[in-house]
Amino acid sequence: MNDDSKLIDQALAGDRAAFGQLVRRYQDRLFASMLQVTGSSDDAEDVVQDAFVRAFVKLHTFQRQSQFFTWLYRIAFNSALSHRRRKRSTVSLEHARESGGIEPVDKVDAPDAAMIRDDRVQTVRTALDQLTEDHRVILVLREMQDCAYEDIAQILEISIGTVRSRLSRARAALKLVLEEIETKQESQGGATGELR
Structure with a gap:
């Protein structure tokens, strides 16, 4: 059993600190990925936060057929696509600079x-x-x-x-x-x- 699985089991048993460890482990990587998708640091932050909330609520549905990060990424990616569809604006040079792009x-x-x-x-x-x-x-x-x-x-x-x-x-x-x-x-x- 890998470390993610142990933390998932603990989180499912009610240990919020275990889920917090998963958040700390993946938040930077997920943020960097969502920054590429959204083009905005503010939007990426919103998407990542939403993804972790959804992952926490739906953790019981994670079937462990893939890595935890792949499952989490899927949640974040879907959220980013929805967010992007709602916004439908292009990233300005100023915004790209602001986001580190x-x-x-x-x-x-x-x-x-x-x-x-x-x-x-x-x-x-x-x-x-x-x-x-x-x-x-x-x-x-x-x-x-x-x-x-x-x-x-x-x-x-x-x-x-x-x-x-x-x-x-x-x-x-x-x-x-x-x-x-x-x-x-x-x-x-x-x-x-x-x-x-």
């Missing part, structure tokens, strides 16, 4: 490189926002959060074959959007460097 330009250390990096981050965010939700979600899970195919399949409740094909289509769609953005930037004289 874009680093401020360091004037001492290679300012041109920092500007190009910031432009690339913003370009990828813009491109992701133009994709369908299915494509954006699978790219965030695989490319930004480095989830295994099996975990993505569990989180999205699809087969591994569907994960692979959807990921392939999402990568192709992202490439097209990035090429369109690059072409537009070049035609406006604002090319910031190679995107690939």
Whole structure:
């Protein structure tokens, strides 16, 4: 029995401190993941808090067929998608900076490189926002959060074959959007460097 299982058993027996240990163990990792999904530290905080509350209330339904974090991530991810659907606004540069998504330009250390990096981050965010939700979600899970195919399949409740094909289509769609953005930037004289 792993340590998570022991803490889950204790929490199910009424030990709130045991669930508190699970929260402390996973809150930073879950926050970082939800920050990628929501694009906002405030939204990520809300989603993570909601996920832990839901997980506590529904802990008795956890069947232990997956890792606890995978189950918790699924709860948080669904909450983030619902939150994002409600908001449906794009992340501004200011908001991205606030959430740590874009680093401020360091004037001492290679300012041109920092500007190009910031432009690339913003370009990828813009491109992701133009994709369908299915494509954006699978790219965030695989490319930004480095989830295994099996975990993505569990989180999205699809087969591994569907994960692979959807990921392939999402990568192709992202490439097209990035090429369109690059072409537009070049035609406006604002090319910031190679995107690939």
